[in-house]
Amino acid sequence: xxxxxxxxxxxxxxSQLVLFITxxxxxxxxxxxALCHQDQSNALIQFKTAFSLIRRASIYCSxxxxxxYPKTKSWKKGTDCCKWDGVKCENGTGNVIGxxxxxxxLSGPIHPNSSLFHLKRIQNLNxxxxxxxxxxxxxxYASLVSLTHLNFSFSHxxxxxxxxxxxxxxxxxxxxxxxxxxxxxxxxxxxxxHLTQLRELxxxxxxMDSIDPSTFSNLSSSxxxxxxxxxxxxxxxxxxxxxxxNLQKLVLSENGDLTGDFSKSSWSKSLKHLDIQFTxxxxxxxxxxxxxxxxxxxxxxxxxxSGSIPAxxxxxxEMWFLSLFRNGFSGPIPYSIANLGQLxxxxxxxxxxxxxxxxxxxxxxxxxxxxxxxxxxxxxxxxICSLNQLQLLDFSNNSLSGTIPKCLGKLTKLQSLHLxxxxxxxxxxxxxVFRKFGVKTYAGNPGLxxxxxxxxxxxx
Ligand SMILES: *[C@@H]1O[C@H](CO)[C@@H](O)[C@H](O)[C@H]1NC(C)=O
Ligand SMILES: *[C@@H]1O[C@H](CO)[C@@H](O)[C@H](O)[C@H]1NC(C)=O
Ligand SMILES: *[C@@H]1O[C@H](CO)[C@@H](O)[C@H](O)[C@H]1NC(C)=O
Ligand SMILES: *[C@@H]1O[C@H](CO)[C@@H](O)[C@H](O)[C@H]1NC(C)=O
Ligand SMILES: *[C@@H]1O[C@H](CO)[C@@H](O)[C@H](O)[C@H]1NC(C)=O
Numbered sequence: 001x002x003x004x005x006x007x008x009x010x011x012x013x014x015s016q017l018v019l020f021i022t023x024x025x026x027x028x029x030x031x032x033x034a035l036c037h038q039d040q041s042n043a044l045i046q047f048k049t050a051f052s053l054i055r056r057a058s059i060y061c062s063x064x065x066x067x068x069y070p071k072t073k074s075w076k077k078g079t080d081c082c083k084w085d086g087v088k089c090e091n092g093t094g095n096v097i098g099x100x101x102x103x104x105x106l107s108g109p110i111h112p113n114s115s116l117f118h119l120k121r122i123q124n125l126n127x128x129x130x131x132x133x134x135x136x137x138x139x140x141y142a143s144l145v146s147l148t149h150l151n152f153s154f155s156h157x158x159x160x161x162x163x164x165x166x167x168x169x170x171x172x173x174x175x176x177x178x179x180x181x182x183x184x185x186x187x188x189x190x191x192x193x194h195l196t197q198l199r200e201l202x203x204x205x206x207x208m209d210s211i212d213p214s215t216f217s218n219l220s221s222s223x224x225x226x227x228x229x230x231x232x233x234x235x236x237x238x239x240x241x242x243x244x245x246n247l248q249k250l251v252l253s254e255n256g257d258l259t260g261d262f263s264k265s266s267w268s269k270s271l272k273h274l275d276i277q278f279t280x281x282x283x284x285x286x287x288x289x290x291x292x293x294x295x296x297x298x299x300x301x302x303x304x305x306s307g308s309i310p311a312x313x314x315x316x317x318e319m320w321f322l323s324l325f326r327n328g329f330s331g332p333i334p335y336s337i338a339n340l341g342q343l344x345x346x347x348x349x350x351x352x353x354x355x356x357x358x359x360x361x362x363x364x365x366x367x368x369x370x371x372x373x374x375x376x377x378x379x380x381x382x383x384i385c386s387l388n389q390l391q392l393l394d395f396s397n398n399s400l401s402g403t404i405p406k407c408l409g410k411l412t413k414l415q416s417l418h419l420x421x422x423x424x425x426x427x428x429x430x431x432x433v434f435r436k437f438g439v440k441t442y443a444g445n446p447g448l449x450x451x452x453x454x455x456x457x458x459x460x
Pocket of ligand 2: 111112113114
């Protein structure tokens with residue numbers, strides 16, 4: 001009896017084992033991702049071999065905090081391309097749907113016969129930060145009709161943006177920034193008409209001086225990013241842009257002939273980053289700016305703004321960068337700025353700001369750069385000395401009186417100090433910090449004396 005039992009048990013065990021093996025192998029084959037298709041694998045290898053790998057081709061990546069290394073170097077013929085660095089395949093079909101070779105040291109041109117154009121299912125193509133050696137944006141890109149994301153920023157492209165790109169009607173994100181390309185008005189109108197899904201559009205340094213800025217009002221209301229730094233835009237930018245309900249980042253900076261007035265617009269509550277520095281945009285900062293609770297970055301330096309700084313600005317608790325430098329702002333510095341505890345930069349100089357320097361510095365302990373002016377009176381408050389992260393302090397060209405607070409000597413990180421053209425008096429304090437700065441720091445204050453000024457201090 002006993003041997004039979006053993007036999008039976010063995011049989012039971014064995015059959016279960018077989019069952020288990022069959023089951024597990026079946027389930028693993030149904031869940032394993034499909035392998036890369038041979039033709040797509042070949043296309044990728046051909047694409048790889050069209051380039052030399054030169055670190056210099058991705059030189060600005062580290063500036064932007066992106067890791068740079070040659071992703072294609074590890075690609076090996078005969079292995080599953082879906083596992084290659086930078087390649088993404090679709091679950092189930094194994095089609096290549098993503099190629100992210102940003103910052104990959106690629107150096108060489110892309111020709112219209114490139115095997116890249118065989119990857120017909122590709123949805124996401126990022127070749128940013130490579131040296132494509134003045135390649136054109138070929139009409140062939142229009143054959144990649146599944147593209148939702150196309151990124152060529154910093155990739156050394158040249159020539160005209162072709163109207164054929166309008167065939168990429170699924171594009172959600174397009175970045176052609178920092179290249180040598182030109183966008184003609186007629187092409188732009190075509191793109192506007194067809195690329196209706198766009199949520200992110202970055203065209204920094206794209207030469208577009210023939211484009212009427214009013215056409216930007218026809219961008220989709222789902223826009224989250226619009227970046228147009230140095231595009232040679234001329235004329236009036238539509239004031240409705242700041243009202244787009246999903247807009248998070250708007251950059252119009254360094255378009256010297258761009259005008260506009262956003263005073264009467266209702267600014268979108270989604271706005272986090274607004275950079276319109278060095279444009280001719282004018283008007284006032286609306287009181288309602290205090291409702292933009294997400295705003296972290298506001299740069300209107302070198303524009304034509306006027307009026308007072310609304311006290312409501314003190315509601316923007318996320319703000320870390322606030323520059324109103326070189327405009328026509330007038331009136332006092334609102335005390336409410338004291339609430340902006342995240343501020344790293346506060347630049348209010350070269351305006352018509354008047355009154356005393358308010359005691360706002362207790363909570364502004366993260367400040368790295370501070371500039372105020374140009375009509376301020378009264379004394380430099382001692383509380384300034386609590387800003388122990390400060391590297392730049394510019395109070396020049398005001399009418400400040402009294403002495404230079406000795407406690408400024410505690411600001412050991414100070415690299416740059418400007419107190420010139422005021423009515424300060426008395427001795428320049430001694431101490432290591434003060435010895436970093438020369439005559440220019442203190443010039444134009446006839447009442448100051450002591451090193452480094454030639455005027456000796458009399459006995460007190
Ligand atoms: C594809 O499969 C991977 C790994 O199994 C999984 O992490 C991912 O979420 C899947 N993607 C989609 C779109 O189903
Ligand atoms: C692709 O075009 C370039 C430039 O016209 C040419 O030098 C190259 O030989 C072509 N490659 C193939 C595979 O046809
Ligand atoms: C384009 O790619 C670069 C590098 O990966 C990235 O920094 C940039 O944000 C991308 N642009 C957009 C619009 O996503
Ligand atoms: C916006 O698009 C509409 C319809 O295509 C067109 O009639 C209108 O002229 C466009 N407006 C601007 C400012 O381009
Ligand atoms: C100094 O301020 C006055 C106005 O108070 C202004 O006219 C002048 O341009 C300013 N100078 C500099 C160098 O900023």
